Amino acid sequence: LHSNGSQLIMCLFFLTGNICRSPIAEAVFRKMATDAGVVDKWRIDSAATSTYEIGNPPDHRGQACMKKHGVPMRHVARQVTKEDFMSFDYILCMDESNLSDLKKKANSVKNSKAKIELLGSYDPEKQLIIKDPYYGHEEDFENVYEQCVRCCKVFLENNS
Secondary structure (H helix, E strand, C coil), rough: CCCCCCCCEEEEEEECCCHHHHHHHHHHHHHHHHHHHHHEECCCCCCCCCCCCCCCCCHCCCHHHHHHHCCCCCCCCCEHHHHHHCCCCEEECCHHHHHHHHHHHHHHHCCCCEEEEEEHHHHHCCCCCCCCCCCCCHHHHHHHHHHHHHHHHHHHHHCC
């Protein structure tokens, strides 16, 4: 609950490892909400299905991209929990594989309330999938950033 009694909107960005796309989306959305003066109405986080990146910082190329755009990024990879499905209003993922994994996990949680969607479903340019830049180059991280900006802008407008 927010200090004025209103409900916080809970949003979790999600992908397999939680070091590339989801921390970029989390950082972009947090900055947008901050710039719009509504960040105190949100709880924003990101998480992963896998355990292999837990505790690691975001990919250095993603951090460099965020720095270039003046977007603060403070994140340590963590794994999604059953509680996330019960507490977050939205879980936004990056591709169909993530969507399928999340829906399976959500089905095993009795009181799941999270609306599980592709972040790309908010893209005005209709690019549904946010492609993994991990095996790519700096421009691939730039593409992820630009797509996250477009999607997060629409998502924030739809929930303001």
